[in-house]
Amino acid sequence: MTDVEREVVLPASPQDVWDEVIDPDRLGEWFGADVDGELAEGEPVRFTSPAGGERRAVVERVEPPRRLVFRWLPTSDEPASRVEITIDEIPDGAVVHVVERRISSAVTPTPEIGFRPLARARA
């Protein structure tokens, strides 16, 4: 109950679905937003809605042709969350599975190096 989860069966090959996911213009088409940036690991991406609303994300994992993970950065009224899109092959098509999970800022990954010396310095 802590996630939003969706699954759809599409009459297309995983590769065809992946093409719609990984190309910023095509992704923007079904997201209903302008997508600026490259969908590559570690890259920042900006989504701009037709109304002008802006949402920034960071791509975390790209595993063609079946898995894309990105993190929405928080805004003043939206919390940070992580989106995982998985594409699996089935006879005559593909299953697309989406999970979006809110991220507690308390558990936002802090690089291990740098954190420990800081904690010691404060003690």
Add this chain to the structure above:
Amino acid sequence: MRDPGSVFDALGDATRRRLVAELSALGGASSTDLARRMPISRQAVCKHLDLLADAGLVSSQRHGRAVVYRLTPEPFTDAVSWMTQVGAAWDDRLGALRSQLKRRRR
């Protein structure tokens, strides 16, 4: 302001979800009441209640010698509204993805 993510962390555990369900059914309950209904010790119940309280999901009030715990509704509303909005957005997107793939096939 409370971090909304902590609500999700707090509810990401089956025992705590069961506690929330019990509190919801009972209205208010002490840790002893709750421990009687759960397969865990009162100490364990208290630990979980503390976590739920930190997330703002549960409040406590002292009644004589007993502490009575209750659910606080606001964080639940917040969590449900997030899930509703995000879910609706994905329904729209995945519907659009389906039409888009259909168009490309032509």
